[in-house]
Amino acid sequence: MFQTAKQTKVFQDVVEQIQKAIFEGRLKTGDTLPAERELKKMFNISRGTLREALRVLEQKGLIEIRLGVGGGSVVKAVDTEQISESIGLLIQSQKVSLNHLAEFREDVEGIVAAHAAEKSSSHDIEKLKQLLDQAQACVEKGSSQRNAFIEIDKQIHMTRADITGNPIYISVLKSIHDNIHRYYDRFLSMEKRELQENYQDLCDLVQAIKNASTDRARRIAQNHVKRFNQYMQKREQEEEQN
Amino acid sequence: MFQTAKQTKVFQDVVEQIQKAIFEGRLKTGDTLPAERELKKMFNISRGTLREALRVLEQKGLIEIRLGVGGGSVVKAVDTEQISESIGLLIQSQKVSLNHLAEFREDVEGIVAAHAAEKSSSHDIEKLKQLLDQAQACVEKGSSQRNAFIEIDKQIHMTRADITGNPIYISVLKSIHDNIHRYYDRFLSMEKRELQENYQDLCDLVQAIKNASTDRARRIAQNHVKRFNQYMQKREQEEEQN
DNA sequence: TATTTATAATGGTTAGACAATTATAATATA
DNA sequence: TATATTATAATTGTCTAACCATTATAAATA
Numbered sequence: 001m002f003q004t005a006k007q008t009k010v011f012q013d014v015v016e017q018i019q020k021a022i023f024e025g026r027l028k029t030g031d032t033l034p035a036e037r038e039l040k041k042m043f044n045i046s047r048g049t050l051r052e053a054l055r056v057l058e059q060k061g062l063i064e065i066r067l068g069v070g071g072g073s074v075v076k077a078v079d080t081e082q083i084s085e086s087i088g089l090l091i092q093s094q095k096v097s098l099n100h101l102a103e104f105r106e107d108v109e110g111i112v113a114a115h116a117a118e119k120s121s122s123h124d125i126e127k128l129k130q131l132l133d134q135a136q137a138c139v140e141k142g143s144s145q146r147n148a149f150i151e152i153d154k155q156i157h158m159t160r161a162d163i164t165g166n167p168i169y170i171s172v173l174k175s176i177h178d179n180i181h182r183y184y185d186r187f188l189s190m191e192k193r194e195l196q197e198n199y200q201d202l203c204d205l206v207q208a209i210k211n212a213s214t215d216r217a218r219r220i221a222q223n224h225v226k227r228f229n230q231y232m233q234k235r236e237q238e239e240e241q242n
Numbered sequence: 243m244f245q246t247a248k249q250t251k252v253f254q255d256v257v258e259q260i261q262k263a264i265f266e267g268r269l270k271t272g273d274t275l276p277a278e279r280e281l282k283k284m285f286n287i288s289r290g291t292l293r294e295a296l297r298v299l300e301q302k303g304l305i306e307i308r309l310g311v312g313g314g315s316v317v318k319a320v321d322t323e324q325i326s327e328s329i330g331l332l333i334q335s336q337k338v339s340l341n342h343l344a345e346f347r348e349d350v351e352g353i354v355a356a357h358a359a360e361k362s363s364s365h366d367i368e369k370l371k372q373l374l375d376q377a378q379a380c381v382e383k384g385s386s387q388r389n390a391f392i393e394i395d396k397q398i399h400m401t402r403a404d405i406t407g408n409p410i411y412i413s414v415l416k417s418i419h420d421n422i423h424r425y426y427d428r429f430l431s432m433e434k435r436e437l438q439e440n441y442q443d444l445c446d447l448v449q450a451i452k453n454a455s456t457d458r459a460r461r462i463a464q465n466h467v468k469r470f471n472q473y474m475q476k477r478e479q480e481e482e483q484n
Numbered sequence: 485t486a487t488t489t490a491t492a493a494t495g496g497t498t499a500g501a502c503a504a505t506t507a508t509a510a511t512a513t514a
Numbered sequence: 515t516a517t518a519t520t521a522t523a524a525t526t527g528t529c530t531a532a533c534c535a536t537t538a539t540a541a542a543t544a
Contacts, residue, residue, distance in 0.1 A: 489540105
């Protein structure tokens with residue numbers, strides 16, 4: 001008939017109050033909360049309890065705690081870091097394998113490419129073409145520019161996500177990317193031939209987006225990622241044999 | 243030339259050590275950590291610092307802290323709760339709208355349905371059919387069984403995710419579902435006609451999965467979700483006018 | 485035997501102090 | 515005067531020591 005009366009721990013109540021203030025706009029991104037000794041008085045709690053609350057808010061990604069004069073708890077813009085971390089924890093706890101992540105990535109990249117092809121403006125295409133030019137410069141200089149190429153490759157992928165106009169795609173793609181590269185970076189070599197192959201993919205993809213060829217864009221993006229995954233898995237196996 | 247020497251705060255070091263112990267299997271799901279007064283001695287730190295570390299681990303979803311005799315910090319199985327919470331925070335901070343979430347859901351449901359159609363076993367189909375029977379019973383009883391129907395609908399969706407064999411789909415689908423329903427539940431009415439429509443969708447979907455018709459399964463799943471979204475948006479607008 | 489009541493283990497909270505960090509102001513130096 | 519150095523103070527980080535609140539278990543009681 002009745003529910004058990006909610007017995008919030010003190011620190012939880014503090015977390016909720018501050019969180020509410022943030023979401024209701026009473027605390028804006030960049031605002032600094034009062035110093036701990038002030039907050040402690042305002043909430044009428046001890047400093048230890050307050051600090052537990054602040055740590056939780058920090059871990060949630062809602063505030064950043066800075067040291068020293070002028071320091072304190074600063075309200076942060078919520079971003080994708082926590083999602084990325086959570087996915088990372090799932091991987092590390094072996095609930096999720098890199099193969100699972102790779103499969104998911106193929107699908108998501110395909111969807112993002114298709115949406116981008118539907119929605120791209122001439123301005124978007126211009127930006128993609130600029131990035132392609134930068135990528136080409138890297139390819140010509142060969143494997144010495146490997147890291148620069150990877151960075152540009154990443155930007156092209158993220159730009160596509162931007163074109164969709166849906167921040168979830170941006171978050172998800174970024175989270176996938178972060179987690180895949182955290183594990184695969186050590187297997188990347190990228191000879192000139194591989195760079196060239198990847199570059200060609202990107203060119204084809206931009207062309208498909210420009211022509212609003214949704215299915216073609218989807219297919220190219222999926223194959224692009226698939227090839228990356230195959231390279232990585234092959235290298236991983238070679239490593240294991242040594 | 244040099245990187246700034248990493249200056250880990252004490253509580254962070256504790257978080258990392260315990261997290262490492264979990265991922266290396268030295269601490270298994272269900273294990274209880276030593277009591278705070280023991281841990282404090284083992285790490286040679288104060289209880290307050292230790293508790294900040296434990297709160298962080300709790301917020302990460304790695305431990306659960308229980309009160310009373312026999313209580314303590316218990317190692318938890320990592321699940322999708324944190325991902326779900328993070329997405330929820332993005333929504334509440336207005337970085338993500340419900341429309342964004344709905345668009346993403348359409349795509350993901352489509353992919354999951356397609357994968358399910360590729361991979362389903364006769365055993366999976368059997369389970370889906372059982373759920374369909376339960377759903378039918380609810381439909382016949384009409385809107386009084388609305389909540390029961392929604393529960394079974396959810397189970398059918400999650401069973402499809404299970405069939406893919408990829409825990410990421412399970413996590414993502416569950417996170418989407420949790421967040422959409424958190425906001426939309428108040429707009430759900432589900433007259434008998436709507437229940438029947440939804441039930442028909444589910445039947446068609448299971449049939450398509452059984453026949454391994456990937457494209458058809460994708461399309462049905464997407465339309466099923468699309469209709470749900472349209473209902474909700476319509477109700478939301480009606481509400482706003484009052 | 486069933487119920488109630490104490491016991492003790494354990495997390496939750498408080499208080500007050502000192503240490504470490506850092507932006508800013510004051511001071512010294514070229 | 516301009517620049518480098520040094521003190522100052524605000525602020526988080528950590529420590530110690532105690533008491534409060536919750537709860538499983540054991541003991542006492544009906």
